[in-house]
Amino acid sequence: MNDSDIQQADLDVAGDRIHRLRRSGWCAHPRAVSYLDVPVYVEQQGLRPGQVRCTTGCRTVFADDAAWIRAQNDDPVRLPSS
Numbered sequence: 001m002n003d004s005d006i007q008q009a010d011l012d013v014a015g016d017r018i019h020r021l022r023r024s025g026w027c028a029h030p031r032a033v034s035y036l037d038v039p040v041y042v043e044q045q046g047l048r049p050g051q052v053r054c055t056t057g058c059r060t061v062f063a064d065d066a067a068w069i070r071a072q073n074d075d076p077v078r079l080p081s082s
């Protein structure tokens with residue numbers, strides 16, 4: 001197994017976790033947008049410099065990229081029931 005195989009295996013595990021959580025009604029924040037002076041996406045509106053907003057359902061605002069990355073692993077958010 002070479003490095004790229006190991007990286008792909010890690011990504012597969014992470015993707016499986018995201019999908020498993022999502023099926024159970026939880027958001028692991030796999031995608032987000034960051035603050036921009038002039039927002040491009042509606043999800044960027046209202047963000048302050050450095051902040052990041054999840055765009056995959058929960059819309060949680062994180063203080064910065066590091067907080068968002070930590071939350072991906074440690075802090076899934078319950079999605080509203082539809």
Ligand SMILES: [Zn+2]
Binds near residue numbers: 027028055056057058
């Ligand atoms: Zn989220």
